[in-house]
Amino acid sequence: MDFAFLSVVELGRLLRQKKTSATELATYFLDRLERLGPKFNAVVTITRERAVVEAAAADREIRAGKWRGPLHGIPYGVKDLLATKDYPTTWGAEPYRQQKFDSDATVIGRLGAAGAVLVGKLAMVELAGGMGYNQANASFTGPGKTPWNPDYWSGGSSSGPGAAVAAGLVPFAIGSETSGSILTPAAYCGVTGLRPTYGLVSRHGAMALAWTMDKLGPLGRTAEDCGIVLFHIAGKDPKDPSSVDRDLKGMADAPTKRYRIGIPKGADKDIQAEVAANFRAALKVLEDRLEIVEDVELPDLPYGAVAGMIIAAEGASAFDDLLKDGRLSQLTAPEDRTGGYPALAVSAPDYLRALRVRRPMQRALDDFLKKFDALAVPTRTAVSTPIDKSFREGWPGVTGGANVIGPTNVVGVPAISVPNGFGVQNLPTGLSFTARAFDEGKLVTLARLYQSRTDWHTRRPPAAIG
Amino acid sequence: MDAISRRAFAEQLALAAAAPWFLEEVRAQTPQPPGSKPQAQQPQEPSALAKALAEGVRLRYPDRFTADDLAAITRSIEGRLRAIERLYQTSLTNADEPDFVYAVYRGAD
Numbered sequence: 001m002d003f004a005f006l007s008v009v010e011l012g013r014l015l016r017q018k019k020t021s022a023t024e025l026a027t028y029f030l031d032r033l034e035r036l037g038p039k040f041n042a043v044v045t046i047t048r049e050r051a052v053v054e055a056a057a058a059d060r061e062i063r064a065g066k067w068r069g070p071l072h073g074i075p076y077g078v079k080d081l082l083a084t085k086d087y088p089t090t091w092g093a094e095p096y097r098q099q100k101f102d103s104d105a106t107v108i109g110r111l112g113a114a115g116a117v118l119v120g121k122l123a124m125v126e127l128a129g130g131m132g133y134n135q136a137n138a139s140f141t142g143p144g145k146t147p148w149n150p151d152y153w154s155g156g157s158s159s160g161p162g163a164a165v166a167a168g169l170v171p172f173a174i175g176s177e178t179s180g181s182i183l184t185p186a187a188y189c190g191v192t193g194l195r196p197t198y199g200l201v202s203r204h205g206a207m208a209l210a211w212t213m214d215k216l217g218p219l220g221r222t223a224e225d226c227g228i229v230l231f232h233i234a235g236k237d238p239k240d241p242s243s244v245d246r247d248l249k250g251m252a253d254a255p256t257k258r259y260r261i262g263i264p265k266g267a268d269k270d271i272q273a274e275v276a277a278n279f280r281a282a283l284k285v286l287e288d289r290l291e292i293v294e295d296v297e298l299p300d301l302p303y304g305a306v307a308g309m310i311i312a313a314e315g316a317s318a319f320d321d322l323l324k325d326g327r328l329s330q331l332t333a334p335e336d337r338t339g340g341y342p343a344l345a346v347s348a349p350d351y352l353r354a355l356r357v358r359r360p361m362q363r364a365l366d367d368f369l370k371k372f373d374a375l376a377v378p379t380r381t382a383v384s385t386p387i388d389k390s391f392r393e394g395w396p397g398v399t400g401g402a403n404v405i406g407p408t409n410v411v412g413v414p415a416i417s418v419p420n421g422f423g424v425q426n427l428p429t430g431l432s433f434t435a436r437a438f439d440e441g442k443l444v445t446l447a448r449l450y451q452s453r454t455d456w457h458t459r460r461p462p463a464a465i466g
Numbered sequence: 467m468d469a470i471s472r473r474a475f476a477e478q479l480a481l482a483a484a485a486p487w488f489l490e491e492v493r494a495q496t497p498q499p500p501g502s503k504p505q506a507q508q509p510q511e512p513s514a515l516a517k518a519l520a521e522g523v524r525l526r527y528p529d530r531f532t533a534d535d536l537a538a539i540t541r542s543i544e545g546r547l548r549a550i551e552r553l554y555q556t557s558l559t560n561a562d563e564p565d566f567v568y569a570v571y572r573g574a575d
Contacts, residue, residue: 132542212565212566241569301556302549302552302553302555302556304549304552305549305550305552305553306553308546308549309546309549309550309553312546326527326530329530335538337535338531338535338538338539339542341523341527341531341539342520342523342539342542342543342546344522344523344526345519345520345522345523345543345546346546350550350553352564353550353553353554353558354553355564355565355566356558356562356563356564356565357553357556357558358565359562359563359564359565360556360558360562362565
């Protein structure tokens with residue numbers, strides 16, 4: 001049977017109906033990871049031994065009638081910044097290639113408790129991009145390649161999770177986002193990506209880039225799958241003081257109303273024509289359920305300056321060992337080898353100033369977001385960039401769009417990206433919804449509604465078939 | 467340079483070293499005449515402060531950097547200094563604390 005592009009929900013149904021087993025699924029996806037992973041530079045480590053054990057345990061329980069839920073027996077992968085017992089955790093960076101931890105990250109523990117089966121650790125941009133990379137080739141595994149056209153980037157920094165889900169190498173994956181690292185690969189690879197509210201998912205065992213901005217979240221085939229995964233990984237964790245408990249039952253709700261959607265000013269102006277057209281077409285698909293408010297403007301605050309200061313200072317501190325002993329020079333992208341040093345010139349009062357400015361910024365953005373159920377924008381203003389060009393050279397004519405990813409990451413509110421068509425070079429484009437803190441239910445419901453009326457999320461990249 | 471473009475420029479430079487996606491987002495906000503090609507950033511002589519701070523980095527690791535490395539580091543510091551100006555344009559009072567809470571610790575008795 002061809003399992004590669006089935007959703008978590010569909011695979012779960014086959015498992016419950018005894019039409020497959022966890023072991024058969026694990027073997028199937030392990031083989032795909034091994035065979036196709038290198039084609040997209042998507043995989044760091046295949047966790048075959050662990051997967052075989054976890055799948056056998058799942059099969060025993062399922063046979064005995066102990067059903068743990070919708071992830072029981074489902075294979076998955078994680079961005080290689082999550083600590084995993086007995087396997088290397090490389091952070092995508094040469095200096096950490098042999099690094100091992102003696103316990104699992106909380107997210108992996110929670111997925112294990114849900115019965116999911118870890119099949120692979122997936123590629124990522126070195127140090128999650130914290131040193132300022134400006135090109136796809138910024139990982140010791142090479143440039144991540146989108147399965148839709150391997151001459152183009154899979155996006156970052158969750159490059160492996162995006163490519164692996166798109167190529168049918170795993171049914172879902174866990175990525176991380178400090179500023180765009182889930183949404184971007186979701187858009188460039190044509191999959192669904194959900195960036196949760198800061199604190200909703202424990203960061204314990206995850207590589208820190210910026211402690212006050214890092215978020216972990218799922219990439220999958222559908223919004224429904226992402227909602228299911230989030231439901232199982234979210235919640236308070238004593239090992240992560242920033243984590244919180246929230247009721248996420250709303251993610252399963254059927255849409256019952258018209259949604260008030262704000263379109264930021266300039267969102268589809270001076271961006272790639274196909275991206276703009278796909279954005280408007282997507283809104284048209286939902287027009288009977290949306291009340292659109294055009295040209296809304298985010299509060300005028302120094303989002304970029306605050307984010308830059310926080311990421312620079314926290315990142316330089318998180319990797320102060322690399323700065324001190326000079327191992328930054330081992331990184332793949334040349335710009336990453338010096339990118340951390342300027343942060344040594346950041347003063348403590350300036351960093352604290354950024355943290356102080358962020359608090360009124362949070363309030364102002366929440367006051368703004370509460371006027372809408374969600375903001376809608378094209379996830380990226382262009383399709384993916386060629387892997388042999390710097391980001392600045394990729395699409396030099398694209399100068400427009402609205403800045404939503406940046407401000408909403410600084411304050412830590414959630415967003416979801418769904419595939420909404422194809423653009424230049426038949427590369428996928430994405431539609432994003434962004435909402436107030438802890439409104440993931442609303443985002444998943446909106447995205448599910450869109451996916452119930454479209455089939456972009458079911459398309460298969462030709463390079464990954466077989 | 468007017469206030470708006472100055473702000474955008476400052477943020478763009480500030481983000482170059484740390485967050486390429488922010489850089490792109492900020493660049494995307496920069497107004498461009500219709501039909502115009504994006505203009506390359508005009509190279510500017512780094513300020514004396516940026517040079518001094520970069521020299522501090524060099525002194526910390528005296529054998530580590532090439533001239534090109536130091537030039538990149540100086541440019542990045544210059545950008546950050548411009549962004550810092552923006553941080554201080556937002557009004558705060560003495561009571562506006564950083565957005566974290568320190569909690570006292572007491573272990574098991």
